[in-house]
Amino acid sequence: xxxxxxxxxxLGLILSENIVFSRALGLRAMLEAEYxxxxxxxxxxxxxxxxxxxxxxxxVDRFLLSPFGLEAVxxxxxxxxxxxxxxxxxxxxxxxxxxLGARFREDRPFLLLNVVVLGCALTLSELCPSFAELAxxxxxxxxxxxxxxxxxxxxxxxxxxxxxxxxFEGTPLALVSAxxxxxxxxxxxxxxx
Amino acid sequence: MSDKRREDVPEVxxxxxxxxGNGIDIPVPEEAPARGRGRRGRKRxxxxxxxxxxxxxxxxxxxxxxxxxxxxxxxxVEDVSxxxxxxxxxxxxxxxxxxxxxxxxxxxxxAAPDAPASGKFRxxxxxxxxxxxxxxxxxxxxxxxxxxxxxxxxxxxxxxEPASVPEEPPADVNAAENADKAPSxxxxxxxxxxxxxxxxxxxxxxxxxxxxxxxRPAQADRPDSGDTPSESGEAAASRDTASAPDAEPAxxxxxxxxxxxxxxxxAEDAAGDAxxxxxxxxxxxEKPLRAPKPKxxxxxxxxxxxxxxxxLLFGLVGVFPVVAAASTGLTALAAGICVLAALIVTxxxxxxxxxxxxxxxxxxxxxxxxxxxxxxEQFALEALLPETVDALGIFIPLVAVCGLTLARESFAxxxxxxxxxxxxxxxxxxxxxxxxxxxxxxxxxGSRALFGLDISVPGLPPVLVxxxxxxxLLLLGLLSGAARYVRTKRRASKRGSKEAEx
Numbered sequence: 001x002x003x004x005x006x007x008x009x010x011l012g013l014i015l016s017e018n019i020v021f022s023r024a025l026g027l028r029a030m031l032e033a034e035y036x037x038x039x040x041x042x043x044x045x046x047x048x049x050x051x052x053x054x055x056x057x058x059x060v061d062r063f064l065l066s067p068f069g070l071e072a073v074x075x076x077x078x079x080x081x082x083x084x085x086x087x088x089x090x091x092x093x094x095x096x097x098x099x100l101g102a103r104f105r106e107d108r109p110f111l112l113l114n115v116v117v118l119g120c121a122l123t124l125s126e127l128c129p130s131f132a133e134l135a136x137x138x139x140x141x142x143x144x145x146x147x148x149x150x151x152x153x154x155x156x157x158x159x160x161x162x163x164x165x166x167x168f169e170g171t172p173l174a175l176v177s178a179x180x181x182x183x184x185x186x187x188x189x190x191x192x193x
Numbered sequence: 194m195s196d197k198r199r200e201d202v203p204e205v206x207x208x209x210x211x212x213x214g215n216g217i218d219i220p221v222p223e224e225a226p227a228r229g230r231g232r233r234g235r236k237r238x239x240x241x242x243x244x245x246x247x248x249x250x251x252x253x254x255x256x257x258x259x260x261x262x263x264x265x266x267x268x269x270v271e272d273v274s275x276x277x278x279x280x281x282x283x284x285x286x287x288x289x290x291x292x293x294x295x296x297x298x299x300x301x302x303x304a305a306p307d308a309p310a311s312g313k314f315r316x317x318x319x320x321x322x323x324x325x326x327x328x329x330x331x332x333x334x335x336x337x338x339x340x341x342x343x344x345x346x347x348x349x350x351x352x353x354e355p356a357s358v359p360e361e362p363p364a365d366v367n368a369a370e371n372a373d374k375a376p377s378x379x380x381x382x383x384x385x386x387x388x389x390x391x392x393x394x395x396x397x398x399x400x401x402x403x404x405x406x407x408x409r410p411a412q413a414d415r416p417d418s419g420d421t422p423s424e425s426g427e428a429a430a431s432r433d434t435a436s437a438p439d440a441e442p443a444x445x446x447x448x449x450x451x452x453x454x455x456x457x458x459x460a461e462d463a464a465g466d467a468x469x470x471x472x473x474x475x476x477x478x479e480k481p482l483r484a485p486k487p488k489x490x491x492x493x494x495x496x497x498x499x500x501x502x503x504x505l506l507f508g509l510v511g512v513f514p515v516v517a518a519a520s521t522g523l524t525a526l527a528a529g530i531c532v533l534a535a536l537i538v539t540x541x542x543x544x545x546x547x548x549x550x551x552x553x554x555x556x557x558x559x560x561x562x563x564x565x566x567x568x569x570e571q572f573a574l575e576a577l578l579p580e581t582v583d584a585l586g587i588f589i590p591l592v593a594v595c596g597l598t599l600a601r602e603s604f605a606x607x608x609x610x611x612x613x614x615x616x617x618x619x620x621x622x623x624x625x626x627x628x629x630x631x632x633x634x635x636x637x638x639g640s641r642a643l644f645g646l647d648i649s650v651p652g653l654p655p656v657l658v659x660x661x662x663x664x665x666l667l668l669l670g671l672l673s674g675a676a677r678y679v680r681t682k683r684r685a686s687k688r689g690s691k692e693a694e695x
Contacts, residue, residue: 024513024662028596072571075590076564083557090553110553113560115514118594122587167677175513175670182663 009133010140016188019120019141020148021181026116030152031174042111043149047142049112050120053082054138057121058131078121079113086112116145152178491615498619504597505627505669506676515595516631516669517662518588522644525632527581529625531570531592533618535563539598540617543605555606556599563598564590597624631668635659 019025026046030039057078065074093100111117120141128134155177164173498504505516515532519525539559546555571589574582582589601620605613636642639659641649649655658664 022517022662024517024666025591027513027666073568075567075594076561078590079561079564079594083561087554087557110556113557113594115591115594115596119514119587119591122590126587165674165678167681168674172670172674172677175666175673179663179665179667179670182666183658183661186661186663 005133006136009128009137010143013137013140014144014147015185016190018144018148018185019116019123020145020152021178021185023119023123024182025119026114026145026148027178028115030149031156031171031178039149039153043146045111046114046116047146049082049085049117050142050145051135051138053078053085053112053117054121054124054134054141055131056085057081057125058134061125062131074122074125075118078118082112082117082121086110151181155181491612494612494615495619498616498621499623499626501680503623503627503676504600504620505624505631506673507680513666513669514588514591515628516665518585518665519628519632519635520584520639520660520662520665521636521642522629522633523578524581524584525628525635526625527574527578528585528588528592529621529628531567531574531589532595532597532628533621533625534570535566535592536597536601536621536624537614537617538566539563540601540605540613541610543602544608544610544613547606556602559598559602560594564594567592627672631665631672634672635665635668639664 013019016022020027020030029042029046060077060081061074065071065077120138124134124137124141128137156174159173159177162173168176501507515528519528539562542562543555543559546558550558567590570592571582574585574589597620601613601616604616608616633643636644637648638656639661641647641653641655656664659668
């Protein structure tokens with residue numbers, strides 16, 4: 001893979017095809033974010049999850065699904081992979097270190113088993129045929145996710161000081177703001193090297 | 194863990210203001226701190242309560258409202274035969290994991306503190322199962338004479354039960370609440386049950402009706418208590434309302450229970466099970482937790498799902514990918530139907546799984562199920578509407594994993610499958626309708642077409658932004674704001690009209 005190819009993929013996934021702004025993946029978590037520090041931590045973990053799951057899903061897709069024309073069942077298989085990646089370490093950890101396991105909250109959000117991670121894995125397995133491309137793509141998508149999170153959270157912090165009509169407070173206002181940023185990001189379309 | 198959390202409700206003195214806020218000291222030193230201390234602390238508190246017999250009774254000022262009605266319970270201890278008391282004592286100490294330590298049993302445990310969960314008492318239980326007539330006849334001197342004869346006969350000849358119960362379905366729906374309000378000479382219980390009813394979940398109801406069943410002399414109920422304590426309690430309660438001539442009219446229940454016919458049928462099954470195959474006693478205490486799941490009224494569910502709590506316009510659960518993708522009316526309709534199908538399947542599965550799995554595992558399983566459904570949907574769409582497949586692309590699988598699935602999962606798992614199904618249908622239809630509306634608006638503005646028909650106006654070029662994902666989000670934000678505005682106005686006008694009436 002040449003350098004220009006790598007740059008195309010990475011810039012494309014960070015800017016013009018940003019998974020948050022061009023596909024609205026993971027927007028929900030960002031719009032609801034209230035505590036910047038906690039959100040940043042969560043975002044980083046999801047970003048790691050994107051890379052991990054995409055890489056774990058690639059061999060399955062390459063050697064099990066694609067050769068047999070089973071692209072349509074990618075989604076359940078990827079959900080299964082993400083679920084295993086998420087839950088198995090958790091269960092093992094709970095059994096091995098009960099004191100640590102007791103600190104897990106039952107209703108905490110899934111880190112890997114969510115729309116962002118699955119959407120990324122599905123997108124990347126269509127975009128990137130080789131593992132190197134996929135690795136670059138996954139890291140770029142994760143970076144794009146973090147970038148979107150930073151931008152959105154700073155914008156949303158400012159909207160908190162605004163005084164919109166009561167019916168627009170909260171998510172509707174955040175959605176409109178996100179839409180405007182997405183529009184700005186759409187300006188990166190047509191970026192070619 | 195979720196089981197544990199549910200058990201919290203009957204454990205605490207059910208009116209927190211009494212226990213903490215009013216400064217009335219309850220001489221249970223372990224009780225209040227134990228609540229925040231996690232499982233071990235709570236267990237210790239339970240044990241100490243059971244051992245010391247301190248539970249609310251002693252030292253409570255006159256007039257204190259206790260949900261558990263301690264004096265009543267203690268007064269009842271004399272009424273209950275030793276056999277009964279010992280069995281109640283044996284129940285909570287059964288070593289089954291996850292079994293509820295029902296606080297209604299504790300006073301009886303105090304009455305017979307030396308009764309362990311030994312085989313002796315299990316034998317007694319078996320014997321009583323074999324001869325329900327004897328035990329039913331034995332405690333006839335106890336207080337409630339009204340439904341005396343009907344109770345044992347309903348257990349012995351279960352066919353009598355469904356014939357008698359459906360006669361008063363509205364009273365039976367509220368039986369658990371009414372039973373406590375019925376004027377049977379226990380003002381404390383009836384007073385205190387009202388605050389409890391607010392927070393009531395299935396479990397405390399079960400415990401309460403269990404108490405009723407205990408007070409009842411018709412102890413033929415007891416053999417199947419392991420299976421359906423609340424059902425038998427419900428049946429007893431419905432008899433109670435029927436027997437009390439001045440029983441209150443039916444008050445709308447907050448969480449109506451199952452239909453009486455089903456209840457009666459389950460009681461039949463349970464009685465049959467208990468009589469024929471004596472199940473191992475270690476199995477039985479598990480089931481009281483699975484008290485009948487409440488049904489929500491269908492009309493309310495439909496109204497909420499489609500209009501007042503529309504998941505797309507008000508809930509705004511993680512559906513943005515779908516919104517971004519559905520840029521035309523047809524695509525939006527297809528995506529909406531996909532969501533509807535996935536939601537129905539997952540909601541039904543969630544209701545059926547219930548508490549049998551830990552919550553996270555259940556959620557993961559439901560997502561997997563939804564993904565499988567979405568794979569099927571993809572094939573169906575390729576066959577039926579191939580043009581939408583290109584537009585939706587990877588979003589069809591994501592439909593399954595979108596937040597709507599998990600958002601309704603917690604509701605579904607706590608309700609009856611029928612309610613879960615109605616809820617899924619309502620939410621899915623509401624979502625699909627709103628999404629289609631959005632898609633149509635986007636198509637009309639963004640590409641000057643309506644379901645593929647060209648409606649372009651010369652001199653008025655299409656606004657391309659609305660065909661892009663950003664346009665979808667923008668429009669969703671605006672629509673959601675508008676919907677909220679309408680809802681607020683409607684509620685305000687309703688409130689105004691009510692005030693005017695007053």
